Amino acid sequence: MLKRLLTSREALLVGAIVLLLALIASRFPAFITPANLANVFNDTSPLILLAIGQMIVILTKCIDLSVAANLALTGMVVSMVNVAAPDLPILVILAIAVGLGTLLGMINGVLVWKLAIPPIVVTLGTMTIFRGIIFVISDGKWVNSHEMSAAFKAFPRTVLLGLPVLGWIAILAVILFTIVMTRTTLGRAFYAAGGNPHAATYAGINVGKTQFWAFTISGALAGLTGYLWVSRFAVSYVDIAGGFELDVVAACVIGGVSIMGGIGTVAGALLGALFLGIIKNALPVVDISPFWQMAISGGAIIIAVALNAQANRKKGRIILKRAEQVS
Amino acid sequence: MKRRTFTKLTAGLSLAASLFGTTAMAQDNMRIALVVKALGIGFFEAAAEGAEEAAKELGGVEIIYTGPTDTTAEGQIEVINSLIAQGVDAIAVSANDTDALVPTLKKAMQRGITVISWDSGVAEEGRQMHLNPSSNALIGNMIIKLAADHLPDGGDVAVLSATTTSTNQNIWIEEMTKVMGNYPGINVVGTVYGDDLADKSYREATGLMQSYPDLDAIIAPTSVGIVAAAQAVVDAGKVGQVNVTGLGLPSEMAGAIENGASQSFAIWNPIDLGYSAAMIAHALASGAATAEPGAEISIGRVGTITLDESTSAAMADPFVYDASNIEQFKSIF
Numbered sequence: 001m002l003k004r005l006l007t008s009r010e011a012l013l014v015g016a017i018v019l020l021l022a023l024i025a026s027r028f029p030a031f032i033t034p035a036n037l038a039n040v041f042n043d044t045s046p047l048i049l050l051a052i053g054q055m056i057v058i059l060t061k062c063i064d065l066s067v068a069a070n071l072a073l074t075g076m077v078v079s080m081v082n083v084a085a086p087d088l089p090i091l092v093i094l095a096i097a098v099g100l101g102t103l104l105g106m107i108n109g110v111l112v113w114k115l116a117i118p119p120i121v122v123t124l125g126t127m128t129i130f131r132g133i134i135f136v137i138s139d140g141k142w143v144n145s146h147e148m149s150a151a152f153k154a155f156p157r158t159v160l161l162g163l164p165v166l167g168w169i170a171i172l173a174v175i176l177f178t179i180v181m182t183r184t185t186l187g188r189a190f191y192a193a194g195g196n197p198h199a200a201t202y203a204g205i206n207v208g209k210t211q212f213w214a215f216t217i218s219g220a221l222a223g224l225t226g227y228l229w230v231s232r233f234a235v236s237y238v239d240i241a242g243g244f245e246l247d248v249v250a251a252c253v254i255g256g257v258s259i260m261g262g263i264g265t266v267a268g269a270l271l272g273a274l275f276l277g278i279i280k281n282a283l284p285v286v287d288i289s290p291f292w293q294m295a296i297s298g299g300a301i302i303i304a305v306a307l308n309a310q311a312n313r314k315k316g317r318i319i320l321k322r323a324e325q326v327s
Numbered sequence: 328m329k330r331r332t333f334t335k336l337t338a339g340l341s342l343a344a345s346l347f348g349t350t351a352m353a354q355d356n357m358r359i360a361l362v363v364k365a366l367g368i369g370f371f372e373a374a375a376e377g378a379e380e381a382a383k384e385l386g387g388v389e390i391i392y393t394g395p396t397d398t399t400a401e402g403q404i405e406v407i408n409s410l411i412a413q414g415v416d417a418i419a420v421s422a423n424d425t426d427a428l429v430p431t432l433k434k435a436m437q438r439g440i441t442v443i444s445w446d447s448g449v450a451e452e453g454r455q456m457h458l459n460p461s462s463n464a465l466i467g468n469m470i471i472k473l474a475a476d477h478l479p480d481g482g483d484v485a486v487l488s489a490t491t492t493s494t495n496q497n498i499w500i501e502e503m504t505k506v507m508g509n510y511p512g513i514n515v516v517g518t519v520y521g522d523d524l525a526d527k528s529y530r531e532a533t534g535l536m537q538s539y540p541d542l543d544a545i546i547a548p549t550s551v552g553i554v555a556a557a558q559a560v561v562d563a564g565k566v567g568q569v570n571v572t573g574l575g576l577p578s579e580m581a582g583a584i585e586n587g588a589s590q591s592f593a594i595w596n597p598i599d600l601g602y603s604a605a606m607i608a609h610a611l612a613s614g615a616a617t618a619e620p621g622a623e624i625s626i627g628r629v630g631t632i633t634l635d636e637s638t639s640a641a642m643a644d645p646f647v648y649d650a651s652n653i654e655q656f657k658s659i660f
Contacts, residue, residue, distance in 0.1 A: 144579045234554075234582065290491055
């Protein structure tokens with residue numbers, strides 16, 4: 001039991017994160033003060049939220065490349081709604097964000113489920129469509145800080161018990177989805193649909209429908225993050241979170257989510273996102289040449305994935321053992 | 328011109344001579360067409376306002392503010408063709424495409440129309456001169472001056488750029504480094520790159536404030552970076568300690584000026600740009616100046632420009648925006 005715990009991917013990742021923090025602290029001690037770590041967690045929250053959604057999608061043997069575009073479109077819509085109706089309560093804004101994100105996720109889901117188009121093609125397409133729609137509705141213009149209402153910008157920044165609301169939302173999502181993935185039929189269906197689709201079908205699970213729900217959840221989380229993102233950075237334009245979908249996929253892969261489906265945990269996605277988030281936040285302060293930063297980020301991803309692949313390798317079974325002994 | 332003549336004819340004025348050339352129209356107003364990328368854009372509306380101001384100052388000048396309804400080269404070609412047919416005296420164009428407009432503009436020049444480009448240029452053979460809003464050297468000097476003006480006793484500043492390979496930003500920073508000697512006491516402690524992404528720029532700005540607790544200013548010569556840095560300063564509670572400055576747009580920076588994260592920033596002034604374009608077009612069309620390398624042309628209240636070997640010129644220092652004028656400009660662009 002203890003051995004299993006120590007060799008689990010999550011434990012390995014925790015070890016890697018602690019090592020990383022120690023390494024950073026040796027160059028910039030102020031990085032590991034509790035206040036700064038809270039900041040880093042807060043800054044990583046959008047990545048955590050999206051990584052949870054992405055993990056569920058990847059579990060079902062799919063991939064969602066449209067999350068960043070979904071985030072940007074939802075962000076633009078809620079900021080435009082906020083400009084048009086500054087007095088709208090934040091709860092309504094949140095409902096719009098989650099609702100629109102869910103709808104966009106459902107579009108992906110239906111295309112994958114009913115038309116059986118490969119998910120990478122569907123989400124590549126919707127990614128471009130979503131970005132295009134932002135351009136159409138915004139006319140290419142920015143929504144700026146002074147146009148947003150104070151309440152709109154204040155919500156994710158409000159500090160509760162030392163951590164901003166943005167961070168608390170990530171924590172709530174981690175708890176909620178840990179329960180969903182381990183304690184509900186839907187959660188188990190995600191694992192079954194990706195782990196062995198044929199067996200899942202025989203067990204009475206509708207694989208296509210399960211994938212649809214995975215995309216829907218990913219969309220809902222992307223929509224929620226859309227509002228949090230534009231309000232945190234107090235700006236909204238066509239290109240926000242450009243290329244962020246790749247960070248999200250990287251976080252999942254680092255977190256031990258198998259790209260072949262069926263393997264992965266919420267804790268893994270959380271740790272993968274934290275690992276990337278710590279690197280992103282540390283690079284500016286450890287005084288490394290910016291020309292090296294991208295190479296270092298990429299190197300960390302490759303190392304993490306290589307370790308995962310090593311751990312994931314199935315032990316070969318020895319057949320013809322007797323023949324071996326004879327020769 | 329034909330149409331105008333026709334109107335006069337129908338009005339009963341028999342001016343047959345005017346049908347045969349422009350000479351008879353000499354005492355008429357000089358007509359300068361200001362062709363913009365597209366109608367309905369605040370920046371260009373402001374430029375037109377500047378051109379009108381120049382026209383009033385010069386007297387006897389009529390400004391025709393026109394352009395396509397969307398930013399296409401095809402639309403601009405149509406507009407320019409109709410201006411040629413109307414026989415305007417000068418065309419000042421901010422082009423949607425460097426090369427596509429050249430044949431049409433050549434045709435205009437063959438008909439004796441003065442053609443200049445401003446803001447966004449056309450290839451050399453398609454215009455007599457090009458007016459840049461500013462020059463790399465002027466911008467490089469301005470960004471450090473903006474920071475230094477608020478640090479009379481000197482201080483530490485850092486640069487937040489776009490990507491490591493952004494040509495414009497790299498040239499501006501290089502030009503800035505060249506003039507650092509003129510700003511004693513100002514110390515550039517580092518240059519970081521936000522890749523023109525809001526989240527990365529924000530993180531880099533936060534990192535700068537952590538690495539250099541005594542930082543006095545962040546210079547961001549990029550519109551995404553300056554907005555993100557201002558937000559990072561607000562969130563870090565360092566308004567008043569760290570001044571964010573650089574190049575940005577008034578509409579995007581209004582919030583940062585309001586909350587004090589930024590004392591001032593710079594970008595071209597569209598009003599001055601339209602004013603100068605009209606002044607130059609008038610000088611060339613009236614023969615007061617010729618467009619050749621080394622020529623000096625006076626542009627009224629903005630100063631004087633000197634044409635370089637590619638017959639382009641830089642108008643002036645970038646214009647400084649602060650609490651005193653942000654209200655006026657934030658709705659323009």
